[in-house]
Amino acid sequence: MGTARSRLLAAALDLFMRHGVSGTSLQMIADELGVTKAAVYHQFHSKEDIVEAVIAPALAELEAVADAAEAQRRRNDRLRVALEGVVDLVVRHRGLFAMIMTDPQVGRLVRSRPPLRGLEERIEAVLTGPEPDAETLVNSAMVSGALMVAGLDPRLAGLDDETLRRHLTATVFRMLHVRRRATS
Amino acid sequence: MGTARSRLLAAALDLFMRHGVSGTSLQMIADELGVTKAAVYHQFHSKEDIVEAVIAPALAELEAVADAAEAQRRRNDRLRVALEGVVDLVVRHRGLFAMIMTDPQVGRLVRSRPPLRGLEERIEAVLTGPEPDAETLVNSAMVSGALMVAGLDPRLAGLDDETLRRHLTATVFRMLHVRRRATS
Structure with missing residues (x-):
């Protein structure tokens, strides 16, 4: 059951990335797995449920x-831990972040759900601290954009995780x- | 004629930003201007023509x-001039870049046109230089993302152009x- 579920989610993510969510049907997911549509329905009642299940592990990590x-306790440590964690997530879940973006x-689906919206706000609060000035707001927005697009750029697709992680981290630290x- | 055209383009950009391009009809543009749909057709034969005309000035500046x-001649000067120019464009055409993004x-429309695709490649080539290593590719991709999202973040909407320009420039230089x- 666990294996069938994880195979279904991997197949769904693959189809979502190739055809978009709106271009992927439950029938296509069933065909990809070589099962009937009824078997897919047995596990998930809608495509939205599948999308949520696909992104759930990354959300838990975030x-x-x-x-x-x-x-x-210290601002530098809060920033360091948050940035290292987010970079690691972006690197390991490149395809997922590309899909969300x-x-x-x-x-729309992801941002309308309270868990993720709340999580984004918590990470942003760590990055900006209380009552941020203009420079801090600009830099924090730029970090979000820099990390998101880095997972999308086709020129970076060939880089291994460790190389991508190292350069992303160095640059967001500098930002x-x-x-x-x-x-200490 | 020039004035009617520029009023039409301003109204179109405003509607595109509020409703999306697919959610904006020629009739809506006509209504916004208080003219007939025939009057809009007299100037532009399709919505795609209007979208192209809306983005043309920014393309010429790019x-x-x-x-x-x-x-x-020098790499530092090439980077400096490219980044200052792109930052200035992003700041002055915030709404437009938000729409494109x-x-x-x-x-899809913008990226399918040879002029912009060629321009993007020219700017990227300036940023990375010939035969870029992994670090340079990562940083160049991050700069694109950082500048694009900076024009989208609602927290930055209240910043005046000069403040936004100063902080964006300082941070992309650092990146x-x-x-x-x-x-010299």
Whole structure:
């Protein structure tokens, strides 16, 4: 059951990325798995349920990143933990973030759900701190854009995770003046 | 005639930003201007023609930026001129870039046209230089994302052009290790 579910989610993500969510039907997912549409319905009642299940693991990881960052006392450490965590997520879930960014239907669905909206706000609050000035707001917005598009650019598709992670981290640290070491 | 045309384009951009291109009809543009749909047809034969006319001035400016950057001999000056020019464009045409980024129909239309695709490639070539390594590719992709999303973030909507321009420029310079002064 666990295996069937994870195979279904992997097939769905693959189809979503190739055809968009609106261009993917439950029948296409069933065909991809070599099962009947009824078998897909047995596990998920709608395409929206499948989209939610596809993104759920990344959401849980993002929540853990927010928890870890908020637990830091110093501003540099909060920024460092949040940025390292988000970079790691973006690198390991490149396809997923590309889908969320480029598929308008997924973007709307994801952003309309309280868990993700709340999570985005928590990460943003860590990045800007309380009562941010204009420079901090601009830099924080730029970091979001820089990380999202980095997962989409076809010129980066050939880079291995470790290389991409290292350069993304170095640059977002530079953008926000973050020191690399934990402050003690 | 010139005035009627520019009023039509301003009304169209406003409607595109509020309703999306696919949600805007020629009739809506006519209503907004208080003219008949025939009067709109007299100037533009399709919505695509209007979209092209709306983005044409920014494209011409982007071409001038590419020309000016390519005319610099030193790498630091090429980067500096390209980044200052693109930042200025993004700041002055915030609404337009938001539309290009968020409206899938506009994005497809814009990117399918040779002039813009060629321009994007020219700017990218200036940013990365010949035979870029992984770090340069990652940073260049991040700059694109950082500048695009900066024009979209609602938290930045209240910033005046000069403030936004100053912070965007400082941060993209830092991302790409660009020195502020012309090299002599």
